[in-house]
Amino acid sequence: MGQLLVNGIVAGLLLALPALALSLTFSVLRFANYAVGSYLSCGAYLVYIGNVVLGMPLWLAASAGAALFAVIAVGIDWLAYRPLRDRGGVTLLVASMGVAIALENVIRFFAGNLPRAYNVPVARPMRFGDIRLNHEQLTILVAVFAALAVVWIIFRFTRLGRMMRAVADNPDLAAVRGISRSRVVAYVWLIAGMLTTLSGVLVGLDANVEPQMGWTYLLPVFTAAILGGIANPMAAVAGALTLGLAEELATLVMPVHYRMIVTFLVMVALLLVRPWGLFGTRWVTK
Amino acid sequence: MRDVVAGYGGHPILHxxxxxxxxxETLVVVGPNGSGKSTLMKTAVGLLRPISGQVLFGEANVTTLGAPARAARGLANVPQEANIFRNMTVLENLQVGYEFVASHSAPSFGKRLDAVLDLFPEIRAKLRSTAGYLSGGQRQMVAMAAALMPEPSVLALDEPSAGLSPRNAEIxxxxxGRVAASGVTLLIVEQNTRLGLGAAxxxxxxxxxxxxxxxxxxxxxxDPDIRRLYLGGA
Amino acid sequence: MTVYLIATLTLVAIAALAGLALNLQWGMGGLVNFGLFGFYMLGAYIAGLLTVQGLPPLVALGVAMLGVAALSALSALISVRLSEDYLAIVTLGFAECLRLVISYEGWLTRGMLGVSGIERPLQAWWPRGWGDTGFLLLALLAVLIVYTVLQALARSPFGRLVRATRDDPGVVEALGKSVLGVRVRVFAIGGAILGLAGSLHAFYYSYIDPTQFGPIITAYAFMAVVVGGRGSNRGVVASAFTLIFLLEGSRFLIDLVPGLGASELAAIRLFLVGVGLVALLIFKPDGFGREPRSALADKTSSRF
Incomplete structure (x- = not known):
């Protein structure tokens, strides 16, 4: 049971960063970026290049990859989403499907379909009584908490954070108050790009680096974000942890390969009962 | 404002x-529903570009400038609805009001905060509260306070009494009146003719x-006509 | 070459049906169905499994259409009172889960082994050796029927209501019509057409397994609608034709460009599909077709 809880928390933490990225972009741009899964895969592959092809240590490759992909995310926005900004969330959603397909096939073209692994030293798992914690899980724990802390501090206490929250809260008033929306949008994509890359690395550590990795995370990430109330970035983290635990506990009664079904059932139940999210307050558009 | 014709989709509302x-000084624009009051306000603050005519601010022609640029020149604006950041605290609302508009030569945030809170002592105790949970009257004060933070020379208020009880509107x-007395130029669009004109x-x-x-x-x-039309003959 | 042409045209017919279904749901109704491939897959499996159980293929096809329509309505019910983003993700979740169930519940679906030996409808009608041609005619007939029905629907009062619901649900609600009811019906009708398309897929290949169905089917349908012009049924059929020929034709490129393997070529093709989708949305938002409207519809729509 203790082991299940630990695994559930780790699974939830893996979801937390992309869910945070998804709801961050949603809160400012009002569209659900379906390509968030592909962003995760792309980031993971960029870091793979640094780590395995160029021989950097993983932390360095991850930092470089995150910085690079953050810029790419801004570039994608500039090319694909910005021209469609005034055309509504649905058009952007469909466009993000196009972006997702394009990115995934860039990966397939250059890297093929075979799963790959990062070059990290193999270490024995640590034991705490009955509970086993391997090094990858420890890395995930530390990295996700660190990233969440940084984002939370930016959000809560900095000028940039106030800018982002102001635009998310009331874009018209933010413009009246002298905040440039396009700058906020660029910052949001930078942060989202870094978060998805980092999560791609962690997912790659936990399992493998493969073109499908983002796709398998897409549904859980959306569910986690909806659990939190999709326009509420920090609550998305709570949603991710809840979902991770639910998925792991469900393995007691369901085969492991049906994780996705657990996710789906959680989402459906939530949409029927509390569509504004488990932790969110009712969304009022005014 | 000079010879302004403005409207939406080529249909002029202001002629x-x-x-x-x-x-x-304080100027209040009154008029019945649909008379073009809010179009006038949007044109004045830069949310709507006029079809023809000019908007002058001091000596400068600001007709083609958008709202943020006008804000930077000292024209602060309190929109009619949704005029606060509901999910942010009152203090954060005031910070956002200050930090993206105030010029480098402006007084420090702390000084402005004191000055503004002197005008609105009612919100001093609420600085840490989430703005969305305040009462309607308090929200209007937060909105005005945030707009006044960068020490603007002109403050534009769009229907400040909308949605308030008569008692709160009077408060x-x-x-x-206090704000006007502090030397700020006020442009107010108001549906409540008597209250509005009384303060102007x-x-x-x-x-x-x-x-x-x-x-x-x-x-x-x-004016007898106005009394009959908008003040219910009182 | 004739064989190849017949095969490609059959694929065109199936793609056109999927495109028409999406055109009703998204083009006319504004409802984003990202799980389109799941409904298509469900149609294929219902038709395929029932046929191998000995049911006449046309009966199996009918059951498939009804079954997919029912499930479409259900998934719409879950989410249509929320914004379109939620519907997109719920349908996607539904499709993924369906694929998992079909992959793992071997006792029902034969799992990854797939269902083989699916008999085509009305095969006895055609002379020996003309089976593929006969099936193509059947598929084209299906497209014609669906097209006619959808055209009539688009011009009917219900069609106006659907467009009004897309453009301004608030107004429709204010007029006392149920937005939820409209959306559920639109989703169900679209689902029936997807069930039809999926059934034809199963009949045509006579073998189905879970790997044949993926999100790329959804992408093709969206591409067909975006190219054809949202709301234009004629445009969607024409663009399904063009798309399938381009995609099939690009397979020959493998001989022309040395050093490219099949998987690289597939990657390039899909990359272009993705980029093309975005580019079309940006540069040609109305596609190449036109939404059919009656004169009356034009008058009413100008109010919305």
Missing amino acids: GVSFSVRAG LFEVI DHGVVLVGGRIRLAAPAAEVLA
Whole structure:
């Protein structure tokens, strides 16, 4: 049971960063970026290049990859989403499907379909009584908490954070108050790009680096974000942890390969009962 | 504002409106629903570009400038609805009001905060509360306080009493009087004719997108036509 | 070459049906169905499994259409009172889960082994050796029927209501019509057409397994609608034709460009599909077709 809880928390933490990225972009741009899964895969592959092809240590490759992909995310926005900004969330959603397909096939073209692994030293798992914690899980724990802390501090206490929250809260008033929306949008994509890359690395550590990795995370990430109330970035983290635990506990009664079904059932139940999210307050558009 | 024609999608709502507010004075625009009051306000603050005519700010022609650029020149704006960041604290609302508009030569945030809280002592105790949970009257004060943070020379208020109870509206106009006394030029669009004109130096009556009467507020209030039309014959 | 042409045209017919279904749901109704491939897959499996159980293929096809329509309505019910983003993700979740169930519940679906030996409808009608041609005619007939029905629907009062619901649900609600009811019906009708398309897929290949169905089917349908012009049924059929020929034709490129393997070529093709989708949305938002409207519809729509 203790082991299940630990695994559930780790699974939830893996979801937390992309869910945070998804709801961050949603809160400012009002569209659900379906390509968030592909962003995760792309980031993971960029870091793979640094780590395995160029021989950097993983932390360095991850930092470089995150910085690079953050810029790419801004570039994608500039090319694909910005021209469609005034055309509504649905058009952007469909466009993000196009972006997702394009990115995934860039990966397939250059890297093929075979799963790959990062070059990290193999270490024995640590034991705490009955509970086993391997090094990858420890890395995930530390990295996700660190990233969440940084984002939370930016959000809560900095000028940039106030800018982002102001635009998310009331874009018209933010413009009246002298905040440039396009700058906020660029910052949001930078942060989202870094978060998805980092999560791609962690997912790659936990399992493998493969073109499908983002796709398998897409549904859980959306569910986690909806659990939190999709326009509420920090609550998305709570949603991710809840979902991770639910998925792991469900393995007691369901085969492991049906994780996705657990996710789906959680989402459906939530949409029927509390569509504004488990932790969110009712969304009022005014 | 000079000969302004403005509207949406090529349909003019304002048909050549001209008026001016002298520095330090308060001008209230009144008029029935659909007379073009809010179009006038949007044109004044830069949310709507006029079809023809000019918007002048001091000596400068600001007709083509958007809202943020006008804000940077000292024109602060309190929109009618959704005029606060509901999910942020009152203090954060004031910070956002200050930090993206104030010029480098402006007084420090702390100084402005003290000055503004002196005008609105009611919100001093609420600085840490989430703005969305305040009462309607308090929210209006937060909105005005945030707009006043960068020490603007002109403050534009769009229907400040909308949605407030008569009692709260009266309290709010007392506060507006305090703001006017502090030397800020005020441009107010108001549906509540009596309250609005009572707080103003000058009044403009807008009907069907044209100015029907422009005169000192007391004269407008005393005008028999206006009394009959908008003050219910009182 | 004739064989190849017949095969490609059959694929065109199936793609056109999927495109028409999406055109009703998204083009006319504004409802984003990202799980389109799941409904298509469900149609294929219902038709395929029932046929191998000995049911006449046309009966199996009918059951498939009804079954997919029912499930479409259900998934719409879950989410249509929320914004379109939620519907997109719920349908996607539904499709993924369906694929998992079909992959793992071997006792029902034969799992990854797939269902083989699916008999085509009305095969006895055609002379020996003309089976593929006969099936193509059947598929084209299906497209014609669906097209006619959808055209009539688009011009009917219900069609106006659907467009009004897309453009301004608030107004429709204010007029006393149920937005939820409209959306559920639109989704169900679209689902029936997807069930039809999926059934034809199963009949045509006579073998189905879970790997044949993926999100790329959804992408093709969206591409067909975006190219054809949202709301234009004629445009969607024409663009399904063009798309399938381009995609099939690009397979020959493998001989022309040395050093490219099949998987690289597939990657390039899909990359272009993705980029093309975005580019079309940006540069040609109305596609190449036109939404059919009656004169009356034009008058009413100008109010919205």
